[in-house]
Amino acid sequence: MASYSTNEFRSGLKVLLDGDPCIMLENEFVKPGKGQAFNRVKLRNLMTNRVWERTFKSGESLEAADVMDQDMEYLYTDGEFWHFMLTDGSFEQYAADAKAVGDTVKWLKEQDVYTVTLYNGAPLTVTPPNFVELEVVDTDPGMKGDTAQGGSKPATLSTGAVVNVPLFITIGEVLKVDTRSGEYVNRVKSS
């Protein structure tokens, strides 16, 4: 397996630390003019999502982690696994477990494309696009004419996600939602 020495450290690098795959978030090079050089590194453990801060001496190295981001289309769930397929035309499929899917489960819509992070060839995490478009399946009746005023109500979307929406939203409408904040963005014109 390849390894990276301190000279190659940069944010975005995927490395193994204490046996876990990590992504480098920050790399600070510190060196007194006449002294020993160090790299102070912040990494996010991709297994636990925790952020670690570590110091390395110049010349030390870390093993590269076999971590790859792939675009995949969501196919279906069998209750235990969520099945995805590569969009590169290979039709290769991958099964992600509940841990890998995590909170993304509430944004999963069949035929939409997600980023699946593979670690040693198996799904480690599933990341939704920043914006998804989902249909409202349940919400209180809309209040006609009330388009400008504040005020909001919960609406349940086709995936089970619940978001706060303006009062005028009705069942059957398709909404654009920001998956990072879980906030309603706007209505999508139905085709």
Added chain:
Amino acid sequence: MTDQPVWQPSASREHLKSRAQQLAWVRGFFAERGVLEVETPVLGRHGVTDINLDGIAAAVNAAGVSGGWLQTSPEYHMKRLLAAGSGCIYQIARVFRNGERGSRHNPEFSLLEWYRVGLDDTAMMAEVADLVCGWLGCDRPDVLTYREAQQTLAGIDPMAITDHDLYQYCQQWLEPEQLAGMGRDDCLDLVMSFKVEPLLGRGRPVFITRYPASQAALARVVSDDDGYPVAHRFELYIDGLELCNGYWELTDPVEQRARFEQDNRRRKAAGKPEMAVDQSFLAALDAGLPECSGVALGLDRLLMLKTGAERIEDVLAFPVERA
């Protein structure tokens, strides 16, 4: 995202203008004091033995000279000029240090190096303060010994602490197996970099003086009041930024030879390539280097302080990734 080539400079036009003004100011400062501007090779036949400086090898092939190194500092060439009777000299040099890239480092940078014949380190510090504070408009620096700085800011006595206690202390940053290969000075550098330096020169610039003799490099060594050997070496810190390094220069060729040899022994032990010693430089010391002090000051960092830039690329037209 695609990897489009970036052609634009990373520094603003305002910062580039400030750079030009700084150069003019430095030249004016030395012209007024009768210090001669010189230029020495950027490309030399020899590198340095210093264990913590990695040169960048060149591939010269001309007039029977092959190989060579981009210079990490103009020091040896300038000392040869001093030995030849140049009198007080300064240089605005481009220097090269491999592997150094961070918010305060670029492998190629601008170094202002100057030598004053007949001045000791105390007088030299006063001149550094005139230059730096004159340009930045800051307060004149305080003076703190290396020992005092570590005692007050890190809570350890760098002269008296046992190796065992120092390793224990350093475990707040490094694992025991990482510390295993490190010498005492490497550990003190760790304390300096992570604990002391960030707090130095806040509010008011500060000179750190009297480095442990083991970190003397090319400075002469004396004993402090408690009998610990210390170097006539100083550094200036402003807002946690290391700005310059100065020595009351070692003129003894025998001692200099011994330090080069010791450097190479340390290099060998650390698995680094040993470096050929620059015999022309030693011959110049044999001929006689006048009593002098010298300073190397990072001009890019000085400009960072002047402009308030957080990262060195903000004051460089093209950092190494864009060069």
